[in-house]
Amino acid sequence: MTDWIQRWKEGKIGWHRQQPNSKLIEFIDCLQLEKGDEVFVPLCGKSADMIYLLDRGYRVIGVELSTLAAEQFFDENKLEYSIRYSGKFSIYSADNIQIYCGDYFELDSEHLKSVVGVYDRASLVALPVELRVKYAAHLYSIISKDCRVLLLTLNYPQLQISGPPFAVNQEEVWSLYEKGFDCQQLQCFNDIENEPKFQRANVDFIEKATYCLRKN
Ligand SMILES: C[S@@+](CC[C@H](N)C(=O)[O-])C[C@H]1O[C@@H](n2cnc3c(N)ncnc32)[C@H](O)[C@@H]1O
Incomplete structure (x- = not known):
């Protein structure tokens, strides 16, 4: 901490972006929000x-x-x-x-x-593996039934570069959330061409995924 x-x-906050995240804009409807x-x-x-x-x-x-x-x-x-x-x-x-x-x-x-x-953008993936388990369990315990979660993750060969952000694949998302949530992957694609830091480190790929979860 x-x-x-x-x-x-x-001021070492390389994750910060001045503009809203394009995946929030694209997938916000999955949260089914009203004003x-x-x-x-x-x-x-x-x-x-x-x-x-x-x-x-x-x-x-x-x-x-x-x-x-x-x-x-x-x-x-x-x-x-x-x-x-x-x-x-x-x-x-x-x-x-x-x-x-x-x-x-x-x-x-x-x-x-x-x-x-x-x-959740850059939150789950900011944490090392043991804390991710605690983070997901805690989220389940503090939000209400039917609450929706828009979750953005990254996955890349973790041995090729160290986190944070840490690599979190679909299997891990399922194991963290499947018990208490309905889980759906909305999108997943390789975005290595937009990640110069990962290119410089010769990382093979960086998959960006978006999930919609609903607490049971
Ligand atoms: C990688 S940044 C992402 C910030 C934000 N989600 C974004 O997209 O710009 C992770 C943030 O989590 C905060 N953080 C880390 N551990 C935390 C904790 N246990 N409780 C509250 N905030 C925490 C850090 O200070 C940092 O600002």
Whole structure:
């Protein structure tokens, strides 16, 4: 965890994108959201995807270890925010959005009781294998029945380059989620031509996959 805090302090946030993710835009309908619905963004960083969700008329609740990330999110998007403290979290809020600064594993179902959709980009794949098991089990335990999850993953030969992001294949997604969720893979394709870092490391392929899950 201290690694992530340090990365934010040093500005080593190579995963961050200025524009919303094209797969969120393409597949958001799988979340079956209505205006005003609340979407949970685990390990949210200062993701521009949260602005996209807000612009579509949804409410957002994020969780993020680094307070710097939350401050940068609100400052860079020119959103006035307030901070309150509750239990182990400092909660940064503006209209229709709250970022819980603290540890994802400390969130409980009470925090997420009005959430109907979850958006996971660079969150599951940010974690090493043992933590991914804990992350998926925790997600199951804190969201409500019928909640939908839009999950984006990457898969590549893990021996050719180290994570994060870590390689997560379909078999692993199934083993993490199949018990408690209906799982559907929406798309999977090799995108090596758009990944110069992976090309430089002579990685054979990088598959990008999108899944829609629904909690049973
Ligand atoms: C790879 S980044 C992805 C951020 C965001 N999802 C995006 O697409 O830009 C992972 C983020 O998770 C945060 N993080 C890691 N472990 C966490 C935890 N246990 N609880 C909350 N946030 C965590 C890190 O600080 C980092 O900002």
